[in-house]
Amino acid sequence: MSQKNRLAQGGRIDRNKALNFSFAGQHYKGYEGDTLASALLANGVDVVGRSFKYSRARGITGHGSEEPNGVVQLGTGDTTVPNVRATQQELYSGLVSNPVAGWPNVNFDLMSYLGKAGALMPPGFYYKTFMYPQKLWMTYEHFIRKAAGLGKAPTAPDPDTYDKFNQHCDVMVVGGGPAGLSAAYAAAKTGARVIIADEQSEMGGHLLTFDQPINGGSASLWLAEIVAELEAMENVKVLPKTTVMGYFDHNFLVAIERRTDHLGERAVSGTRQRSHRIRAKQVILAAGAQERPLVFANNDVPGVMLASSVATYIKRYAVVPGHDLIVSTANDSGYLAAIEWSKAGRHVVGIADSRTHSDGALVAEAKALGINVWFGHAVTEAKGGHRVYSASVAPINEQGDKVTGDVKQYDCDTVATSGGWSPVVHLSCHTGSRPTWSEEVIGFVPGKALQAQHCVGSILGDHQLVDCIDHGFDVGAKAASAAGFGQGEVLANKPSVERIAEGKAQALFLVPHKKPVSRAPKQFVDLQNDVTAAGIELATREGFESIEHVKRYTAMGFGTDQGKLGNVNGMAIAARSLSKSIEETGTTIFRPSYTPSTFGALAGRDAESLFDPERYTAMHQWHVENGALFEDVGQWKRPWYYPKPGETMQESLNRECLATRNSVGILDASTLGKIDIQGKDAREFLNRVYTNAWSKLAVGKCRYGLMLKEDGMIMDDGVTSCLADDHFILTTTTGGAANVLEWLELWHQTEWPELDVFMTSVTDHWSTMTISGPNARKVLAKVCDDIDLDKDAFKFMDWREGTIAGVKGRVFRISFTGELSYEINVPANDGLFVWEAVMAAGKEFDITPYGTETMHVLRAEKGFIIVGQDTDGSVTPYDMDMGWCVGKNKEFSFIGKRSFDRPDTKKAARKQYVGLKTKNPDEVLPEGAQAVWDPEQAIPMTMVGHVTSSYYSAVVGRSIALAVIKEGQSHKGDTVYFPLADGRVIEAEICDYVFYDPKGERQNV
Amino acid sequence: MLHLFCPYCQEHREEDEFHYRGQAHIVRPKDPDALSDKEWGDYLFFRKNPKGIHHEMWYHVSGCRRFFNVTRNTVTYDIYETYKIGEMPAVTDKEETE
Amino acid sequence: MSNSATFDFSARAKNTQGITRRETPLHHVTHKNVDEAGVRFCEASFYAHLTLRGNPENADFVAGVEKVLGTALPLTPLTSRACERCHVFWIGPDEWLILAANLSPGEIETSLRAELTGHFSVVDVSGGQTLMTLSGRAVQQVLQKSCGYDIEAEFPVGKVITTHFAKATVVLHHQVEGSYFMVVRRSFADYVWRWLVDASDEYGLSVSE
């Protein structure tokens, strides 16, 4: 098929660059400079989709982000994008597109033959479905999704790159029409940093369609000059193809730039989309206005279009989307479609103008071209299925609510309508500002500015080019001045533009039909969601009086177009039906995103391996080379276990555990948080933040401490060592390191600034390796000759300074396994070297590296808690049987102490820390399993606790578990039951939480 | 995303450099053990949830590591002032001062 | 007040030369020289890094530090000082970072402890962080991709900020026009490096020793 609707001349397209593309499997040609929509119209494609609910044929209606029907599935395979507006997608060679709606295809629709689908989904369908049994929703959802054509998400990862760019500017201008360009120019001239963004492929806005003389010359010439000048200025960033999708707190805006979407399905190189995160001192909204369609019977038939879109397709793309045009308008601007149509050499049947008269310049021009103008008339109904073939034109009264005479039929294939212009208030809504109704503008205008924000141009209802440019210059200078640039003085050389004579527009939202709304053919308000005037009236009759409720009841504005076309008409119809003014009923609020945004643009490079920092210890490479599997602990990658070839996980754990118990194991413990604390009040500070006493801890000694929140619940634990009388090193859990430092700083800075302490994180400075097991001392002796390792000279809970493998460091004799253990700390630059030296020294003892899983098993065998696993922020030291760790006689009432006396904390019936032995010794309880005393009781059962840790212990020779059970300490020997989701019930005996070496002798050897 | 002025760094920074730390000006009782359970419970659990002016604490965690106070409007997110720990706000809700 | 015993790592380095082996956080990175690269990267290995804490209103403390370091302590927020011996960065109202290429951390710590009195703290963090230098014609774009801070207008030569670089916290310093110091915690170094490689891809990246 040739481009039958393409004009031989004109337009901003390059006829030398023909592009092949396909839609719904058919192949077409277009030109560079086309959008997919303009190319489809050039080729005479009428039907581009099927409607959501009634499955009616739909064609292209608009030419920008407002388009409700021309929504396609773009591309194929991994790069396919659902819900792309054909009106915004630039054509590229080889573009493949398909309708998202329409099942099985757009021209033959199964549902419309199966019966009146609409009867299945009356207005309020969603509302009612959600209110009734949830089970039914599952049934409906399947049906709706299949029928609704919401597009397909790609099934494989997107191969393209998206990134983010942080921008800062003095003045951010949203919208590159005449007002925005003028504002940006005036602001830039003061030296202010300016960013101007426009969602279209080129700057210019309405000037791309309407070529009114500027400075006596062509508007496009002025446009080219001002854009070139802005682009050349160092303090200005001009961002076309960039949609400001959200306007957030404190003048923070997110704009998504489509960098390669116009080149092909896949970016050959570089970033496909870039999200600009803009912090602006001042914001100028020059987002323009959106033409409103008129609502009349069968106004959804392909061939019914916005008047400004018809003009745009002719002027910008040299496409006349039909042969015989009727215009229905309530203002002067609708005439432009007829004028351009006529100039393109095609037939204008006539202009039905709902007003009684107009002296506007466009009206005069249309008349001069010999076009029929019918004042006091409107198109009341279109006829056609896949394309309009005729329109009913009727006289209507001055109020626009009654047909007053005979209806005439006119043959035509296109109906262009204009009901007026709705300011694009979306971004100002994002800041929380509620739009206000303006009778003068006949539309909602931005409400009170809540941020450093200015508006200019048709967003305020100023449609005259002269006002847009004039005010643009003023507002640009004013905003720059507010940002600290210039005095806001008006530039002398403002362009001169003539004011055009304009007739007063009429407020017409619903064109009357000779039948009442409920009986007339469907009058569509929201084309994407198939919301009709009758549906809105039904909603109000059913008692929904708030506009927000009407919206939810009818789903008006719920689509991917966010009701850009239909909302104002819908609200006006609701207001009339409620006998209220539009001002009284108000409007719903728009929220980000202005147009749909890709997940890629939102994620940027924060994806896959860069999604979150992966923190490594100095020995990481060794772990990798020695076959470790890793576990995420916070952002750290910790060795989980080191499987040997052919081993199951349990076999690896058994081997690692037994090697440690019987000879020696080694653990990379570098991830433990370490905080250096110095100052004369360090001891006092520790006394206040830990449960136990620190006044007497001597230099060279270590002590385990519990940290509570003020509510008395365990928050963190670790070993603190005394380096000098005024110098300590405190360790924290791996996951708690940052929180603990913040916690300590909080207390120091806000409550006890008089205490002389300074805290510094040294987590990353020290590499920590724990050697544990009966042969640990022998291994250490081989790499360290300046510390007396004799068991009486270097006792359990001592620390010493010394040289390990030639590196100065600290050795702490502390144990988390219950075995003889030394924790070696060396500066991290030496960490890998020392680790390798220790491994070499341990070779004769078959030193075995073990990971976090074995560490968990070994400590569980000893009943040592892991904060965050066995505790969950709701247990006290007493619940965990750790009263021994509480210094009740300390002078200062340490953090959390007072809460021990709260009635809830001291009540008897609290959950207590216990051990569990399953009846079947090989059965390992799932962690998190809930305990009940009586498994035969009716559901819901009374739960009395849960499993916190559970493993198979090789050294004990059976499964072991730790749990918190209500009054568990007094139930030792009793049986509890764990009913599982799969129906099994596991029986276990409550026992002591120490399963191995109950006297704790092994760590003291 | 908020833009907060750190009174120690003396300039505005993006919100992601900060941690929110809740209501400001809560003083730990000097002698907790002398408090009744109700008094202690009030200190522990009860916080203001105003619609409007709120004095709250923030921590410049990815910055100077200092806690400071912010007077913020919980409806508009306007920030009226930021001030150091130990200082009192200049902007207060009328009811609060009465 | 804090005068506890500390280590002299330089002594270890001297005594055991050739026996021990040290690795920087980015020892695994391959160097490559790309002439047209828009971004130039270097890990400045084995600098001495020390965190100094003290009261800036204590004149003795301020004078003592200056005597040891050979440069005054930067007391204005977000400023830095440098001399032949070292760089000193303002980190917080009572916190500074000292960086030195040719001095051992032990030497600096020992001298400071010998000189200073009253409440202060000095902590060797040399193993816990690393210094990266970034330059090249596209370095600002890479920083704009990575930092929310206004690098373009609010970051003159000499300024130092602690901020986010992607999701890591870093200390960033505009050292000389178009050339930046970035101090990164050891465990985050590989993440920051991989981010940099990715962000520099469109401009070309040169990595020198």
Ligand SMILES: [Zn+2]
């Ligand atoms: Zn700060």
